[in-house]
Amino acid sequence: MKSILLIGQSNMAGRGFIKDVAPIYNEHINVLRNGRWQMMAEPINFDRHVSGVGPSASFAQAWTEDHPGESIGLIPCAEGGSSIDEWTIDGLLTRHAISEAKFAMETSEIVGILWHQGESDSYGERYKTYEEKLRSLFKHLREELNAPDIPIIIGELGHYLGEVGFEKSAVEYKQINQVLSKVAHTEKNCYFVTSKGLSANPDGIHINAISQRKFGLRYHEAFSKQKHILDSLDFEQEWIEKVAKRELTKNERRFVQSTKFALGQLSFGEFSINISNINERE
Incomplete structure (x- = not known):
């Protein structure tokens, strides 16, 4: 099985409202929880009770469409609110991510890393030291995982930052995006995505x-095509609607x-009645 390491802060962990999108169920997508691979269900990254x-x-759904019959595992290690200083090579979050990744490597092959972080560093001129810290992290991850060529997909911070709400103070997100x-x-x-x-x-x-559904598609496009995605994809909305109508397998319905x-x-x-009906259909 192939696997993907998920790291960064809350927008990688996910805070999109679950009720706003059709759920994705796929027996070929697994999540590492408590040392075991389990069928994926959102929330995937339980860093907070509001995940x-x-x-x-x-991303994973698109991957399975490109690899029929194969399975992919997600290794959730993102932490909401974390700054780049919490992702130092000896930091707790980095050590935890490496530990989880190495555990996953016992039963899978890690083929990519998805990174989204920077909102917590979008003020106070933190962008001036961000580049060096990010390069150091990526170098360390590749060395520790013995994967010098593993693709790392970097997501851009939202263009809406610095306007309203909790991130009204994130006035330097453009500088962080330039570094990313x-x-x-x-x-x-x-x-870059x-x-x-x-x-x-x-x-x-x-x-x-x-938007997270669309973002995941862009991450996958960058990963699968090994290229930067600098604009939205023409098929994003069509793909979301198609997946919402996908017929579930017997295992998925159960x-x-x-x-x-x-x-x-x-x-x-x-x-009991619903399970019996599922069993009788096939």
């Missing part, structure tokens, strides 16, 4: 659910019913 939709679900772009264009096997046209939740900092029962949305009788 929601991030870019990784649509520079690193992506000069580091080996690094690719635009946030052009993406929108935020009412809090003014977190990318909303629909998973959905089990989830609803566990959440108290179905009685045991209703659950």
Whole structure:
């Protein structure tokens, strides 16, 4: 199985409202939880009790479409609110991400790293030292994972920052984006993904659910084509609508019913009838 390491802060973890998008269920997408691979369900990255939709679900869904019958694993290690100074080579977050990645490597092959971070460094002239710290992190990750050529996909900060809500103070996001772009264009096997046209939740900092679906597609396009994505993709909305109508497999339908029962949305009788109906259909 292939796997992807997810690192950065809250917009990689995901804060999009789950109710705003159709769920993605796919028996070929797994998430590393408590040392075991489990079928993916959002939220994927439980860094906070308010976790929601991030870019990784649509990234992984697009990957499975390009690799029929194969499986991909997601390794969630993003931490909301974290600054670049918390991603030092000896920092707790970096050590945790490397530990999780190495554990995942026992049963999978890590083929990419998705990075989205910088909102917490978009003030106080922190951009002046950001580049050196980011390059140091990427170099360390590749060395520790013994993966010198692993692709690293870097997402741009939202263009809505610095206007309203919690990130009204993020007035230097443009400078951080310039650094992110520079690193992506000069580091080996690094690719930049635009946030052009993406929108935020009412809090003014977190990318909303629909935009996260689009962002994940852009991350995948950069990863699969090994190129920078500097504009929105023509098929983003069409793809979202197509995935929402995708017919679930037998295992996926069982998973959905089990989830609803566990959440108290179905009685045991209703659950039993629905599972029986699923079994009888095939």
